[in-house]
Amino acid sequence: MIIGIDDTDSRSGMCTTYLCAVLVDELEQGGYGTLSIPRLVRLNPCIPFKTRGNGAVSFAIRIAAGREREVKELVKARVQELAELHDEETNPGVVFIDEAAVHAISKGVSGEEKGAMQKLKNFYESAVRDVLSIEAAYSLSSELNIDCFGLKNKRGLIGALAAASFLVVQQADPSRYDFTYELMVYREQERWGTPRVIDEASVWHADEATYPSTWDTVDWANKKLVLAPHSPCPVLFGIRGCRVDALYHAYKLIRAEPAEREMLFITNQGTDVHLIAGVQGRLQDYHSYVLDGSVDSMPRTIEGGHVVFALSLSDWASDRIECIAYEPTKGFRDHIRKLRKGDEVTVYGSFKRGTINLEKIAVRQLNVEVRKNPRCEHCGKRMESAGRGQGYRCKRCKTYRADKEVVIVARELEEGLYEVPPVARRHIAKPLIRMCMDGEIDHLHPSR
Ligand SMILES: [Zn+2]
Structure with a gap:
């Protein structure tokens, strides 16, 4: 059975990954079955209603004979007990795709079954790139006989089904989606809401010992730790990376308050799966794009320290949009300020009200005339x-x-790809250091 869960947390507490970790441990220890590494799926980062990181979770369990019903009851009970139901914005959703349905979807050869896999794939990709309605989740669930459980307005069913879909697709075709890992470490319950005790020096050391197999643990330029959240949630910290041994090695080097438990997740973080490239037609709000264009105004710093410039898009002669590097992107703005009218660039980021919020920029050709x-x-x-x-x-x-x-004229800026620093990076955005390791492109300027 594949179980997907979403929207159990609020700004003031809980974390859906923690609920998942509790369930995985409990199901494993209770002998309910054999469990997979759980998945942590980040959904569309610019969606208007979301909790913190807009992450949903899923895991697979091969259930011991006759215990299916018990497993479902246990999952429902934990969601009811741990979800932040008092918060208006918290609307949990859970989906259960049972063994027979998973089998039909995964191993099917008939047109209809292939269609089921394709529909789950589309649903996951839409949840990451588009804005989906609860009705879309209901309709696909009933079409594929997927059992749903939700509380309040049940909006979490969207993420729950997306996270389950990601796992179904990944199990059938492991190379289908790029993925990374995050090792999440959780606090003892009595410490929730209190300041986190983490020895800073040990984190810098752990980073030095494991980077670039781990990333976004610290931000060198801004001299900040980025592995720990600032909310009162159960997460002590998370270590992100591409090699499991490096994650555990870093974990061993970090000195901190005692942990209640830890859980390794396979995740779509750091993959840029939210970006839509080669778009035709109109740009839509709350979507993220990769767009080629030419700088059409001198960059200027506006109130609040944000830096903006106009971009005329290559694919539509008439379209001109704004690009913005917000103040929290810190040193990234220095590169943006050095752009000039006529520079050929590719911008990466989310689109809202005529403006791209820059995550990365490729300076393809500098205008030196x-x-x-x-x-x-x-x-x-x-x-x-x-x-x-x-x-x-x-x-x-x-x-x-x-x-x-x-x-x-001589230019201060070099051609190549630039990114926002770790302190300002979205979970889902691909760090340039990953592109360096893949040998994807030359002239990268990773933010450290
Ligand atoms: Zn003269």
């Missing part, structure tokens, strides 16, 4: 315009030239 009034060949002074479209003249020497002079 400056057009200036020509110099007079006699006296060497800059000539004046003789009127619109009339060329240039030197009044004193009575000389004339038709065109501006093109001067090649």
Whole structure:
């Protein structure tokens, strides 16, 4: 059976990954069956209603004979008990895809069954890239005979079904989606809401010992730890990376308050799966894109320290959008400020009200030309315009030239890819260090 859960937390407490860890441990220790590594699935990061990281979870369990009903009851009971039901914004959802349904979806060869896999795949991808309705979750669940359980308005069913879909697809085809790992470490219950005790020096050391197999543990440029949340939730910290041994090695090196438990997750974090490339047609709010264009205004710093510039999109001659690097992106703004009109760039980020919120930028071609009034060949002074479209003249020497002079200027900015620093990175965004390791592109400027 595959179980997906979402929306049990609130800004003031709980964490859906913790509920998942409790359940996985309890089901395992109670001999209910054999469990998979759970999945932590980040959904569309710019969706208007979300709790903190917009993450949902799922896991597979091969249930011991005759205990299916007990497992479902236990999951429902824990969700009811641990979810932050008093919070208006918390609307839990759980889906159960039983063995027979998983088998039909995964191993099927008939057109209809292939269709089921495709539908789950589409549902997961839409949950990451689009805005889905609860009705879409209901309708797909009933079509595929998936058992649902929800509380309050049950909006969590969207994420629960998406997380379960991710796991179904990944089990059938492990190379289908890029993935990374996060080792989550949880606090003892009596410490929830109190300041976290983590020895900073040990974290810097752990990072040094395991980077780049782990990332976003610390932010070197901003001298901050980024592994621990600041909310009163049960998470002590999480270590993100691409190698399980490196995650546990880092964990061993970190000195901190005693942990209640830890849980390893396979996750779509750090993969850029939210980005839509090669889009045709209109850009939609709450979607994230990769867009080619040309810088169409000098970048300027606005109130609050945000840096903005206009971009004319290559694919639609008429479209011009704004791009913004918010103040919390810190040093990333320095690269943006060095852009000039005419620079060819590719921007990565989410779109809202005509503006792309920059996560990464590829500076593809710098505009190194400056057009200036020509110099007079006699006296060497800059000539004046003789009127619109009339060329240039030197009044004193009575000389004339038709065109501006093109001067090649040195640029402070280098071509290549730039990213926001770890302190400002979305869970789902792919760090450049991962691209370096994949050898995807040259000229990367990782933020450390
Ligand atoms: Zn002159």
